[in-house]
Amino acid sequence: LPTFKLTIAYDGTDFVGWQRQANGSSVQELLEAALADLAGGHVAVHGAGRTDAGVHAIGQVASCTIERNLAAATMARALNARLPPAVRIMSADEAPATFHARFAARSKMYRYRVWTSDALDPFERAFVWHVPGGLDAAAMALAARQIEGRHDFAAFQAAGSDTRTTEREVFASRLAKSTDALIVYEITGDGFLRHMVRTIVGSLVEIGRGRRDGAWLASVIASRDRSQAGPSAPPQGLFLVHVDY
Amino acid sequence: LPTFKLTIAYDGTDFVGWQRQANGSSVQELLEAALADLAGGHVAVHGAGRTDAGVHAIGQVASCTIERNLAAATMARALNARLPPAVRIMSADEAPATFHARFAARSKMYRYRVWTSDALDPFERAFVWHVPGGLDAAAMALAARQIEGRHDFAAFQAAGSDTRTTEREVFASRLAKSTDALIVYEITGDGFLRHMVRTIVGSLVEIGRGRRDGAWLASVIASRDRSQAGPSAPPQGLFLVHVDY
Numbered sequence: 001l002p003t004f005k006l007t008i009a010y011d012g013t014d015f016v017g018w019q020r021q022a023n024g025s026s027v028q029e030l031l032e033a034a035l036a037d038l039a040g041g042h043v044a045v046h047g048a049g050r051t052d053a054g055v056h057a058i059g060q061v062a063s064c065t066i067e068r069n070l071a072a073a074t075m076a077r078a079l080n081a082r083l084p085p086a087v088r089i090m091s092a093d094e095a096p097a098t099f100h101a102r103f104a105a106r107s108k109m110y111r112y113r114v115w116t117s118d119a120l121d122p123f124e125r126a127f128v129w130h131v132p133g134g135l136d137a138a139a140m141a142l143a144a145r146q147i148e149g150r151h152d153f154a155a156f157q158a159a160g161s162d163t164r165t166t167e168r169e170v171f172a173s174r175l176a177k178s179t180d181a182l183i184v185y186e187i188t189g190d191g192f193l194r195h196m197v198r199t200i201v202g203s204l205v206e207i208g209r210g211r212r213d214g215a216w217l218a219s220v221i222a223s224r225d226r227s228q229a230g231p232s233a234p235p236q237g238l239f240l241v242h243v244d245y
Numbered sequence: 246l247p248t249f250k251l252t253i254a255y256d257g258t259d260f261v262g263w264q265r266q267a268n269g270s271s272v273q274e275l276l277e278a279a280l281a282d283l284a285g286g287h288v289a290v291h292g293a294g295r296t297d298a299g300v301h302a303i304g305q306v307a308s309c310t311i312e313r314n315l316a317a318a319t320m321a322r323a324l325n326a327r328l329p330p331a332v333r334i335m336s337a338d339e340a341p342a343t344f345h346a347r348f349a350a351r352s353k354m355y356r357y358r359v360w361t362s363d364a365l366d367p368f369e370r371a372f373v374w375h376v377p378g379g380l381d382a383a384a385m386a387l388a389a390r391q392i393e394g395r396h397d398f399a400a401f402q403a404a405g406s407d408t409r410t411t412e413r414e415v416f417a418s419r420l421a422k423s424t425d426a427l428i429v430y431e432i433t434g435d436g437f438l439r440h441m442v443r444t445i446v447g448s449l450v451e452i453g454r455g456r457r458d459g460a461w462l463a464s465v466i467a468s469r470d471r472s473q474a475g476p477s478a479p480p481q482g483l484f485l486v487h488v489d490y
Contacts, residue, residue, distance in 0.1 A: 009367050011370075056368070085367060086367050119321065119325055119334065119335050119336075120330060122254050122255055123254070123301075125256075125330045125331070127368070
């Protein structure tokens with residue numbers, strides 16, 4: 001039975017997120033339905049990252065094993081024919097039988113986009129957080145680097161989460177781009193707590209607005225207390241860009 | 246009474262086009278409603294280009310004269326507060342009382358985007374024509390140049406149009422970009438007939454598919470017969486980019 005590694009892009013606007021939910025349409029559910037139609041029976045799909053409602057993906061990765069002998073090239077086309085245009089299999093590759101998209105992931109890269117000029121470009125409105133009035137990008141860039149390294153990120157985790165450990169390693173945390181209109185933040189790490197990226201971004205924006213100074217972020221990390229961090233940035237600015245194996 | 250030149254961007258997906266229609270929401274109607282609210286009475290708005298249903302604009306230009314003394318800087322903000330996010334005033338400038346966005350326009354630039362790879366990027370799906378299977382971009386680029394110059398473009402005009410003359414001058418007609426996935430076509434001219442850009446693109450794609458050769462386009466122009474040209478490309482790939490005065 002062939003095992004596949006699927007690279008998936010989706011516009012998260014109308015979804016409840018990656019993971020199956022009681023209410024609303026999830027990417028996982030659509031993918032499992034397309035695979036069931038193709039394979040003639042239930043197929044479990046494992047995604048590398050559980051993106052939240054409204055979060056987008058450029059390079060989500062999922063694994064599945066199907067009970068039908070299909071070439072990888074055929075797989076992508078057959079799935080795309082069964083998926084809505086908001087979800088696309090960008091590539092399908094055969095993988096070793098033991099491949100599991102979540103457990104095998106070594107690092108993930110997320111991107112967050114902030115629109116800072118007064119008039120929000122209508123073509124960007126579903127893909128940015130609009131923070132008009134200007135941000136101090138230089139201060140944000142300096143603060144972003146403080147996130148790098150192995151830390152206990154409990155202060156950035158959504159309330160009510162239960163994870164074994166809240167320690168994660170961040171390999172890179174940078175402002176990838178900053179123009180008059182757009183600030184792009186990118187973070188790569190070995191794993192992320194629920195809402196972690198959005199709460200880091202919400203905190204960086206507090207600094208960019210001048211409400212907090214550069215030293216503040218280190219004290220938030222040290223506090224391990226969610227109430228010390230900034231508010232979570234909204235989902236539509238966030239993209240799961242890449243998963244490394 | 247101040248006259249304004251408004252530069253407007255809109256995501257045309259959900260509109261019946263620029264111009265007021267009996268059924269459905271038009272950009273002109275939304276703008277006139279916002280201006281009426283601001284000025285306390287009807288304000289006529291003239292747009293440079295009458296974009297069709299589903300066509301987008303990055304730099305549509307409109308003119309209006311309002312019965313209230315408003316600074317240009319205030320104008321953009323006040324209108325954006327009254328418009329849906331799919332329509333944004335990107336800039337507002339005071340203009341001479343005689344300024345009319347349509348009559349004063351010297352040239353307009355349109356862009357058309359064609360997605361050619363098999364899997365259509367979900368973030369592009371509302372902003373391209375998907376033509377999978379690959380196109381001969383070199384043949385299209387050569388043919389595109391044949392559109393340049395002063396011609397009678399009757400063969401590219403929507404059936405049932407009544408215009409005084411079907412002669413127009415095209416200053417530039419080029420493939421601005423062509424990658425494995427995306428072909429971008431740009432055309433600048435002194436004016437455009439209804440569906441002219443989309444029918445030119447539809448004809449270029451016939452050439453790109455190898456269904457017609459390079460000499461064909463000149464014969465279509467010469468025929469002045471709509472039935473000789475290719476089908477019109479769909480609206481969602483088209484953008485009114487810039488109007489020159």
